[in-house]
Amino acid sequence: MNPVLKAENLSFCYHTEERLFENIQFSIASGKLTALVGPNGSGKSTLLRLLAGIIPTKQGKIFLNQAPISSLHARERAKKIAFLPQNIFPIFPLTVFEIIAMGRFPRKPIFSGLTQKDYEVIEQCMNIMNLNKLKDRLYSELSGGECKRTLIASILAQEPEILLLDEPLSGLDLPHQTETLHHLQKLSKEGYTVVIASHEINIVARFAHEFILLSSSHQIIAQGNAEETLTIDNLNNAYNTSFWVGIHPLTKGLLIEVEQKENP
C-alpha cells in the first residue's frame, strides 16, 4: 500500500466538548476509493474536515506525502486536496459553468479572469461528469443527481490529487447513488485518491476499495478491504447493535443488515 495521507497520534476536540479523537492513526492509500463508515456522531465528517485542513488538529499530525499538512500554505494545500461538504446552499443564482469555474480559484492569480488553460480544464471536468448539456442551467433548477455531479466537477477543476466528499450519496435515489459511486470509482482508477464518508454501507461496500470503520466512541475499529473490515464483530462493536452479514445473491458482494428482533 502506498499511503498518500497519513494520520499519526491524532487528537481533536471541539471548543467545549470532551475529546472527540484520542490518539488515532490511519492511512489512506493513493489511487483508491476509501470509505469512512460508522454510526451517526462517530466523527466521520470531523475526520474529513481535519484531512481537508479546514479545522486544525489539536495534537498529532496529518501527513500529505510525508509532509505535515499544517506546514503547507492554504493555497498550496488546496491544489492537492479538495473537499466537498454534505449540503451546499449557495445564496446567489449560479450556472453549472460558473460553479465549475469557481474550482479554479486556488490556481488563479487574484484578479485574473479565466485563461485558455482554465477553459480547457473546465471543459474536461464537464466531460468527465457528463455535464455538457447542462452548462448554462441554473444550479437551483437542477435535480439532486445533477447537483452532485456539478459539485464534483467543481472540485475536480481544482486539479487536486485527493478528493474528500462528505456524504456524497445523501438525498440521492438508488440509481443516482450507483451513478455517483461509479463516477468516484472511475476517478480513483484514473489516479485520484477519493475518500468519502457515508452511511450507505451496503452500496458503498460494492464500490469502495478500502474502509475505515469508526465506532460511536470515536475509535477506529478496523481498516482494510471490505471483507476484513465489515465483519459482524467489527460492526457490532462500532454500532453497539447486532448485525447480520451475508453474501448478496446477485452481486456476490457483502449484504449487511441489522438483526431483526421479534418484539422491538
Next chain:
Amino acid sequence: MKQGHKVKFFFFVLLFSLLIPLSIFIGYEPISPLRLWQEIRHYDPANNNLAIEIVLFHRIPRTLISILVGAGLSIGGVTFQALLRNPLATPYTLGTSSFASLGAYISFLGMNSFLSSISTIPIPLSHLFAFVFAVGEVFFILLLIKTKQKISATLLLLCGITLGMLANAFISILRYWASPDKLVFMERWWFGTTQVLGYRSLIVVSIISIPAFFLLWSYSSALDQYTFDAEIAQSRGINIAKLQTHLFIIVSILTAVIVAEIGPIGFVGLIVPHITRYFVGSSHRWVFPYSALIGSIFLLFCDIISRKLFRTEIPVGIITTLIGVPAFLYILFGKNFKEWMI
C-alpha cells in the same frame, strides 16, 4: 455573456453621463449652459459671476460627492450582503450607520459655538467619533460571531437591527437635549444631505471611498467562494476569519466617513446590489463595478429630484427612502427573490 456586458455597460454609462449635466444645471437657481458660457466668455473678476460660482463651488462638488457616496453606499451593501449571506444586510440595516451617526452627533454637540463655525468644523473630530463608534459596533458583532461556533446570519442581522435601535435611542436623547439652533443643522444632516459647499467634503470622501472600492474589488473572487459555501471556500485556501475582519473594517471606515460628511442615507445599499445582480449576475468581479455605477446613477437621480420636487430643497436621504421603499417591496415580491429564501 461578454457581448451582453458591453451593451449593459454602454447603457449605464450613457445614463450616467446624461445625469451629470442635468445635475450641474438643475437646481434652485436654474443655470442654462448658455448663461454659463456667456459668463465664462465675458469673465471679469470684478463682476458678479453668479453662475460660475454656483457651478464651481456648489453644483460640481455636489455632483461628484453624490457619485462617490452612491457608489460607496452600494459597494458597502454588496459586501455586507455577501458577508452575512443575507439579502437585508447592509451597514444601514446592521446598525453600523446608526452608530457612526451617534458618534458624529456626539462630536457635533460637544463643540462650542457650533453654528458659527460650520464651515470650519475640524475634519478629524466628527469622522473620528463616527469611525470609533462604527468600528466598535462591528467589533461587537465580530465578537458575537466568535463566541459561538456557528451563528446564523439571521440572528446576526437581528442583533444588528437591535443595536441600531439602541444607537437611535441615544441619538433621540441627544436631540432632546440639543439647543434649537444646533438642532436645525443636525436635523438636516440626520436626513442625509448632499448640499456641500466647496471641495473639503469631496476630498475627504474620495480619499476613503476610492481606495475602499479597489480594496473591496480585490476580494471579489474570495467573496464568490464564500457566498457559494464557507467550507469549500476554506478548503480552497481562504481564511474566513481574516476575510470577515478585513471586509468589516473596510466597510465600517467607508460608512463612517460617508455618515460623518453626508449623514445616514438609507436604502441605496439595500436595493442597488439587488438591481445590479438582476442585470449582471452573481460574480462579484462584475457586481462591484456595476453596483458602484448604478449606485451613483441612483443617488444622482434622487439628488436632482430632491432639488425640484418641492418648492424648497429637501435632504436627498428622504428621496432615497421614498423611492427605495416601493422599489424594495417590488424586489421582495418579485420572482427573483425566492433564490434567497433558503
